[in-house]
Amino acid sequence: EPEVTQTPSHQVTQMGQEVILRCVPISNHLYFYWYRQILGQKVEFLVSFYNNEISEKSEIFDDQFSVERPDGSNFTLKIRSTKLEDSAMYFCASSISPGLAGTSTDTQYFGPGTRLTVL
Amino acid sequence: QKEVEQDPGPLSVPEGAIVSLNCTYSNSAFQYFMWYRQYSRKGPELLMYTYSSGNKEDGRFTAQVDKSSKYISLFIRDSQPSDSATYLCATGGTSYGKLTFGQGTILTVHP
Numbered sequence: 241e242p243e244v245t246q247t248p249s250h251q252v253t254q255m256g257q258e259v260i261l262r263c264v265p266i267s268n269h270l271y272f273y274w275y276r277q278i279l280g281q282k283v284e285f286l287v288s289f290y291n292n293e294i295s296e297k298s299e300i301f302d303d304q305f306s307v308e309r310p311d312g313s314n315f316t317l318k319i320r321s322t323k324l325e326d327s328a329m330y331f332c333a334s335s336i337s338p339g340l341a342g343t344s345t346d347t348q349y350f351g352p353g354t355r356l357t358v359l
Numbered sequence: 360q361k362e363v364e365q366d367p368g369p370l371s372v373p374e375g376a377i378v379s380l381n382c383t384y385s386n387s388a389f390q391y392f393m394w395y396r397q398y399s400r401k402g403p404e405l406l407m408y409t410y411s412s413g414n415k416e417d418g419r420f421t422a423q424v425d426k427s428s429k430y431i432s433l434f435i436r437d438s439q440p441s442d443s444a445t446y447l448c449a450t451g452g453t454s455y456g457k458l459t460f461g462q463g464t465i466l467t468v469h470p
Contacts, residue, residue, distance in 0.1 A: 244402075271456050282463070283403065283447065288456035295455035331402050339391070339456045343410070346391060346451070348458060350402040 242266045244351035246332050252357045253322055261317045261354045263332030272315045273333040273348060274307065276300070283331065289315065290338060322358045329353040362386055365448055365461030374470050378435040382448035382461045385429065389459075390452025392424050394433045397445045397463065406446075407433065438468045 245264045253259050265272050274286040288295040289307050306318045315334075319326055331353045336345040365382045372378055380394075391410045395403035407422040409415045409431075415422045423432040431448055445463040 246402075273456055273458075275458075283449075283458075283460040285457045285459070290455070296457055298457070329400070335456065339451045339454075339458075344408055347393070347405055347408050348456070349405065350395075352402045353400075355400070 242268075244332055244334055244349055246330075246351040246354050248354060249352065250355045250357070252359065255324055255358055256321050259319050259322055259356065261319075261330050261332075261356070263315045263317075263351055264313050265315055265332065265334030266349060267313070269334035269336055269349075271295075271335045271338045272307075272309070273335075274317045275331045275333065275350075276328040277331065277353075278325075278328045286317075288338070295338065319356075322356075324358050327356055327358045329355050362459045363448060363450055363461040365464055367462045367464060369465040369467060371467045371469060372438055374438060374440060374468055376438050376468070378433075378438050378442070378466060378468075380433040380435075380446050380448075380464050380466070382431045383429055384431070384450050384459075386450070386453065386459075387426070387429065388453045389450040391450070392422070392431045393449040393451070393458070394420075394422055395447040395449060395460075397447055399445075403447055403449075438466075440468050440470055443467045 272289045287297045332351045333348040335348045339346045394407040412426045419436045421434040447463045448461040449458045
């Protein structure tokens with residue numbers, strides 16, 4: 241069964257450093273997302289991405305964050321200058337349609353996550 | 360008011376029990392509703408997807424949506440120890456792909 245994969249599974253970095261989190265969405269999916277989950281808190285939406293453009297972003301997704309689909313398979317989240325409060329699990333997700341179709345193609349499938357620890 | 364509210368539990372039940380998990384939401388514009396299961400330090404795994412009010416059944420799981428009262432439920436019949444996980448409700452449909460999650464309910468099914 242196709243699945244979303246993410247690398248690395250755990251990333252440790254120093255405050256102020258840049259990190260890139262990588263995701264390979266399901267191959268026939270067109271919409272891609274990043275979420276984060278701070279330990280003990282809710283899963284929070286960061287950004288949605290379609291056709292090489294951001295479709296929607298949350299207040300969390302400030303200028304420190306960027307997303308890119310550098311090739312036909314990878315989807316990346318870059319944090320330019322990490323802060324302590326960026327420590328969290330980051331989940332990538334993908335779907336066939338963007339959540340407006342009212343069908344199961346809207347379903348988002350999540351990857352296993354990357355645990356980011358900022359020291 | 361939080362957009363999606365979910366009792367975090369924890370909830371502990373004996374094997375074989377019927378489990379009821381619930382969420383309320385505030386935004387009547389939400390169009391579809393999902394239940395995800397999350398094991399410790401893993402990604403959310405989709406259990407159920409519903410678009411309209413009513414019930415949807417899949418094996419031991421039944422999802423129920425009442426849009427008039429903005430209330431969503433997940434019932435697990437004949438619960439098993441392998442059902443022990445955190446259950447997340449999520450809503451969407453107001454904007455491009457954004458899912459809004461509840462806090463998650465921690466469920467333990469003991470043998």
